[in-house]
Amino acid sequence: DIEMTQSPDSLAVSLGERATINCKSSQSVLYNSDNKNYLAWYQQKSGQPPKLLIYWASTRESGVPDRFSGSGSGTDFTLTINSLQAEDVAVYYCQQYYKSRTFGQGTKVEIK
């Protein structure tokens, strides 16, 4: 299995500031034949199912605010939330789909 490790486990950010979440895979999720990173990001608010934010590591899902962005390649990825809003309080997960499907353990984002 490809293990996904997120850091930090939690972070508190002031409203309007930037939140940065890291995700590291135990092996590369970059598929050489199409040069795509097989990685997605989700947001899960309390009592709700996960919501897809980003796929192919950096492609924003339709309707997702542009303050959310994904970057990285190979084994190291980042989800950035610019200008954090109160409604962004949630747990965020990365997920690889290069081999089978596995998730990171989640990062809890709170307001400072």
Add this chain to the structure above:
Amino acid sequence: QVQLQESGPGLVKPSQTLSLTCSVSGDSISSSTYYWTWVRQYPGTGLEWIGYTRKNGVPFYNPSLKSRVTISRDMSKNHFSLQLTSVTAADTAVYFCARGELWWDSWGQGTLVTVSS
């Protein structure tokens, strides 16, 4: 707008079989190009992909669960189902159905299944 809804028993005894159904509206599982997936979430946070069924009806499972899992579909009812055999307390989780193969863009609200005698 596709909607998914899980249903099934909330309590299952150890060693028995967990059975859940996901009813789909707003899309047809028989004609859709999408795949139809089960994911579970353990108490706390951990998420685990269970498997999916494809348009051709051939399922694909998480290797770690493959020996105990069956995902099937009923096109006449536009729903798909999960069966997990020989359950233990470690199978206690919220079970979600979702749409997609690589990533999942639509999810049900989830249903809690507790394994306990």
